[in-house]
Amino acid sequence: MRPGEPAPDVVPVTEAPAAAPAPPAEPAPAARRPGRLRRTAAAARATWPQALAAAVAGLALAVAFPPYDIWPLSLVAVAVLSVLTHGRTAKQGAWFGFALGLPFFVALLKWLQVIGWDTVVGLSLVEALFFVPLGAGLAVTSRLPAAPLWAACLWVAQEWARDRVPLGGFPWGRLAFANTDTPYTPLAALGGAPLVTFAVALTGALLAWAALRLWPLLRARPLALPRAVAAPLAGALGLAAAVTAAGYAVPVRTDADDTVSIAVVQGNVQQAGMDFLGRPMMILNNHVEATLQLADDIDAGRTERPDLVIWPENASDLDPYTEPEAYAVIDRAAKAVGVPILVGALVDHPTREGYVENQGIVWDPETGPGDSYTKQHPVPFGEYVPFREQLSTVITRLERVPRDFYPGEESGVLDVGPARLGDVICFEVAYDGIVRDTVNDGARALVVQTNNATYGRTGQPEQQLAMSKLRAVEHGRAIVTAATSGISAVVAPDGTIEQRTEEFTQDVLTAELPLRDDRTVSDRLGAAPEWALAAVGLLAWAGVGLRDRVRRRAAASPGGPSEEAV
Template structure:
């Protein structure tokens, strides 16, 4: 076994020939999909990462592009198959192929790290610490890239989100979701290098990797402070809220009202309805406004509802706190409307390509700018509307604004019978753990849950059934390290990973 100062150099040839690397990359994509709900086999995320790294080690740029694209295509075609539920293969293929192409480009950085870093830092420490750290940082760079571009990005497939049912989920309260992604890849890359260096011949050198794994598994959630409780009712009306659902006038609000009946007369501080729980704009429709006022009065609690609203020439996806006296002075507009779902960027360009599909999206929602917060009798409630749950800045803005509990309103009716709703529910669970806050995740059609600050399920409603939940939900104050440090760690991983890669290139050239 070579000494630490003369550890083996990285192989100049790929670990796997291209004919084998391609099916291995496809297998990695399959395993990664299984790590997400609805299967939720979170442990499979680790072999998936390992297999992808093995296909990239020693690879030239062209080969890295190919195996990265195969991995991304298999993974995303499986993960977001729910996008074809109503609109068919075109939007599904467009999203999956775009994400696969972006993944293929981004993994080139990891291939270059495996080419340059072992030459720049050939010792055991360089191979077991420096190289895995840079590879893990570049994995997060890829996630940040896909999560912010094009348009507002698609941060749906972050590695850390696979761990919502895992003991490792608690780490997100210390380092955020991106930090959890980093730690997962770091451990896998370290184990890969341990095997490549044949460290089983020197078991003492495996103590540090083994100890790291144990520490990650037993780390508790970052503590937050008990701030009392709040009685929250949440109603899943199971009304006709899908884009193509046939509906009668006021059928959606009537379904919500009917499902609310069991809660009326109970002690309640806040009543929550899901995204799209009202048929139209209550600020412009007096009949809807009266119905909402009646519900709030009978519940003897303010109603947090959601509807499409108009202000001048703009439309917004708006959550409003409707009080018993018929006013709604507090509201929040969805920060990130879904491209090609709630608005069409560069509409003329895409209309020329697929006019039938683009023509279905008649209303253009604007991006909200107001804070994702409401105040209910002195208790601040953080908000996120539907897919906004996957954007860190929306969640962090609410927590930094003093939110003691989080409410996520969503409408999954367009994805009935798919895995979309359970994927989104898993993200909600991770947000509870990351922020140390209880979460009320309420859908029009389910599945809906109330989740405790450590990710435990407090109450649940089955999908495709009308129902209501009423619980005394824990309030928490104080900021977790994941909320405070998470954004800074992202910057460190972004610029540190890219900077270390460039430094490794420079140092490798000098050593050569």
């Protein structure tokens, strides 16, 4: 202090009072607090390039199926989803699975646009939901050793669930159905469609495993591949090649125990689309007309008399038991051709008023209608309306299904003339159990009676015919597909299409059909391979969850090791 300056005020030093406890912090305003929806949106924005890649893979997977038949794309789609889900969280994997599944099913099921695009999107959305747990499971099990194995099993588990629920399931879009004429196809004789799916998924997952390990090395050291990595890569690629080639080692039995000559009548319809039935008797008269022409050719010596004739589903649009006119024209056709006809007809239920049965009826030229098979698995919303009372008030389009189809309870093994055939009606060819039970009950060849007029020229008939090709190899049986408007075909036991018709033409196919009694390994094992593979995948997923829970508990316990140490 300089001389002459006044002394500053002296403030006595005192002990600072104790700080009062801080009031509890008020929660941040809702606008500032990130909610679950905002976090989800942010995560979606952060992963949109990967989701876009998954969507493109889904479209590529659809192109693997008929009518395009670029089957290697099924491997690519599996590989892409495996790469995208690798090392991700379960939620991220679920999102990528859905991003692949929705465009896949929209593109695959676009033939349903005949009914309406809302039907395409609605069913696709339901089916894509099964890819949500698939994606989550792929992400979780990608942290395990032998990840490609668990991935392939999870693909089987996804199809196992989708083939059964809801409302009896919808098996369209199985990996096996994109591989009905590929190196994987013969595996169906050992483990059915599930084993084909497993092999395709395993190959794709192995390719993904190799790509995940090769790509970083190529980016960092494009001219050098460490020996420690080269060996596992070679092993993965070699195993993928071995799985692909494994089908060539499976014997596909085609030798016949007996043969029967057949004629398949495709009568055609007057118009495609939802209203193909048109005026009553029109479709029936078409099939009668084609059969009478066949009889004229037989009498004139232009063709030999077959042992039996096969008509398609709904060949008779009237119940021949209650409509005398329908009975008379069918009986006339059978007498003219002189051999039994397997007639597809809609028949009123004998005891339940208002219900109809979709039947295949053996019509003898002398004794008339005899044994019959009733379709076991009517199509929801196509042949019956679930929750009709509740839904019909909201969806007026359901009125176009005026009567519900009543399901049958027995397999379709029928004696048609000298042949013991197994009848499978339309979409039933997609269901493993129905076809397998028919073969195990004694069918020596299979007949798929179908009516694809609603979906003509949309790609759906080609997709359904591909299923017949796989079933032929799976069960070692020749398969005859008889369609009202096409595609009718004769498929050999090795899956080769020997004859086929064009769509929307009246035609008759004649062939010598091989009959076989031997059952394949797949017939003997039944659904066991599918259950086993699905269970392995689900147990692997559950095992990772259990392991992670044990680690968290160990890390949180007092004196326990850190989570990193565990």
